[in-house]
Amino acid sequence: MPSTTVEDYLKRLYMLQQQTERRLVSMGSFAAAVGVAPGTATAMVKTLEDSRLVEYESRQGVRLTDAGERLALHVLRRHRLVEQFLVEVLGLDWSEVHPEAEVLEHAISDKVLARIDELLGHPEVDPHGDPIPTPAGDVADRTLASLAECEIGQPMRVAQVLDQDERFLRFADESGLTPGIDLTVESRDDVADAVTVRAGERDAVTVGTSVAAKILVEGV
Amino acid sequence: MPSTTVEDYLKRLYMLQQQTERRLVSMGSFAAAVGVAPGTATAMVKTLEDSRLVEYESRQGVRLTDAGERLALHVLRRHRLVEQFLVEVLGLDWSEVHPEAEVLEHAISDKVLARIDELLGHPEVDPHGDPIPTPAGDVADRTLASLAECEIGQPMRVAQVLDQDERFLRFADESGLTPGIDLTVESRDDVADAVTVRAGERDAVTVGTSVAAKILVEGV
DNA sequence: GATGTAATTTTGATTAGTCAAAATGAGTAA
DNA sequence: TTACTCATTTTGACTAATCAAAATTACATC
Numbered sequence: 001m002p003s004t005t006v007e008d009y010l011k012r013l014y015m016l017q018q019q020t021e022r023r024l025v026s027m028g029s030f031a032a033a034v035g036v037a038p039g040t041a042t043a044m045v046k047t048l049e050d051s052r053l054v055e056y057e058s059r060q061g062v063r064l065t066d067a068g069e070r071l072a073l074h075v076l077r078r079h080r081l082v083e084q085f086l087v088e089v090l091g092l093d094w095s096e097v098h099p100e101a102e103v104l105e106h107a108i109s110d111k112v113l114a115r116i117d118e119l120l121g122h123p124e125v126d127p128h129g130d131p132i133p134t135p136a137g138d139v140a141d142r143t144l145a146s147l148a149e150c151e152i153g154q155p156m157r158v159a160q161v162l163d164q165d166e167r168f169l170r171f172a173d174e175s176g177l178t179p180g181i182d183l184t185v186e187s188r189d190d191v192a193d194a195v196t197v198r199a200g201e202r203d204a205v206t207v208g209t210s211v212a213a214k215i216l217v218e219g220v
Numbered sequence: 221m222p223s224t225t226v227e228d229y230l231k232r233l234y235m236l237q238q239q240t241e242r243r244l245v246s247m248g249s250f251a252a253a254v255g256v257a258p259g260t261a262t263a264m265v266k267t268l269e270d271s272r273l274v275e276y277e278s279r280q281g282v283r284l285t286d287a288g289e290r291l292a293l294h295v296l297r298r299h300r301l302v303e304q305f306l307v308e309v310l311g312l313d314w315s316e317v318h319p320e321a322e323v324l325e326h327a328i329s330d331k332v333l334a335r336i337d338e339l340l341g342h343p344e345v346d347p348h349g350d351p352i353p354t355p356a357g358d359v360a361d362r363t364l365a366s367l368a369e370c371e372i373g374q375p376m377r378v379a380q381v382l383d384q385d386e387r388f389l390r391f392a393d394e395s396g397l398t399p400g401i402d403l404t405v406e407s408r409d410d411v412a413d414a415v416t417v418r419a420g421e422r423d424a425v426t427v428g429t430s431v432a433a434k435i436l437v438e439g440v
Numbered sequence: 441g442a443t444g445t446a447a448t449t450t451t452g453a454t455t456a457g458t459c460a461a462a463a464t465g466a467g468t469a470a
Numbered sequence: 471t472t473a474c475t476c477a478t479t480t481t482g483a484c485t486a487a488t489c490a491a492a493a494t495t496a497c498a499t500c
Contacts, residue, residue, distance in 0.1 A: 005456080005457065026478090027477075027479085028476095028478075031478095036457090036459085037459050037460075038477080038479080039459075039478085039479070039481090040457075040458055040459070041478095042478070042479055042480085043457080043458085043479095043480095044457080047456090058479075059466075059477080059478060059479080086332065089339075090332060090335040090336065090339065091335060092331070092332070092335065096331070100329055100331070100332055103327050103329070104324075104327050104328075106327070107323045107324050107327035109320055111316070111320070112312070112320055115311060116310065119310065223486080223487090225486080225487070247448060247449085248446095248447060256489085257488075257489055257490075258447080258448065259448085259450075259451090259488090259490085259491090260487075260488055260489070262448070262450085263449095263450095263487080263488085264486095264487080279448060279449080
């Protein structure tokens, strides 16, 4: 029933909310995240409010209602299952599946989604380590440290990569910074704003803090 | 680049053209096939003409240009490969894949399509026996007889079923009238407007001529 | 040739989604 | 308070796609 456009707005709002205290998202950041002019976002938010998918207080901000969040998570589930499917079944590279899933997430029926889920053996994460919401809309919330903050010298395993940019993902792949890989942070240099990690037998890799912050790890 | 709507109009026009002498399609039948009001079809045809996807003479009819046909065949290829994929890989029933493919045909990229084609081993027909156009836009044109006109008593094999309706397809399945099945026409009764066929060890099945005309067979 | 019918085209309106630019308002600095 | 800045909202306009209903036209029939 909701249009592709509406699904997109809700998904973006959900993702923004995750990074916002009190879940309240400003119009400006919302418009930017969706990629439309500010006025367009205001207009859409009003129609979303009419459909009871968001709460909105003029000049305060927007927030998903329960119904809106449910829908957003449904879209996110489709997106991530599709990504996993494209990598596991069709053999695409993890760096190229995001834009494909961005389209397919609006075209997959519940029936097809269920089959994909089954075929994949009910995966819990997508190729980037992002958790796949359950059909009921539950998301595993792991609290993961990033390479920019985790303990030095401890054996760690990459769990999630927080960037969908194709070039970034190819770089991460070449550097061995992909989910499942074991590594240790060798050193961190605040002045150089850099982190050096070593994954197994590979050469050590040094990346800037902003990149390190996008690689989430868990203890192993 | 072309919208989902445009893709749909072109695909429908292609399919109508196949049943029309001189490939010229009337506005009325075009509008009906797409499922819009006549005026809507007229308007769309004009914009398609501006894009050089159709030729159009007022009150005469519409016809695809080469560019239009190429695009239509591309959509048809996506549709049929997706149907085959849904049945072969995801295990959906042939009676339920048409509406799914109707949506997915507009959401599949060339890259994903190529992977699907490969995974399926470059199939030549979809689950209903409809030929899958090649990437270059060539369609195998077999000249198949239907159960309403083929020779009586000769061993035949079902090649194609010309109806996408879910109920019809379930009926065909139950009656053993699916592509690949071997059968013979036992008798044809013009007065009763009926055709009786026997498939292997099964009980003979009698169907009306209008149904028989939808089941295409080839000599075996 | 005149007329009637039915298909087709035109017209006027609507909805969803969008932008640019003007107007508004809330908070900060003076 | 007053003024200023910047985010937000409003306004006016546009495009794609649609419909209903009025106007047109081609064709068959008389």
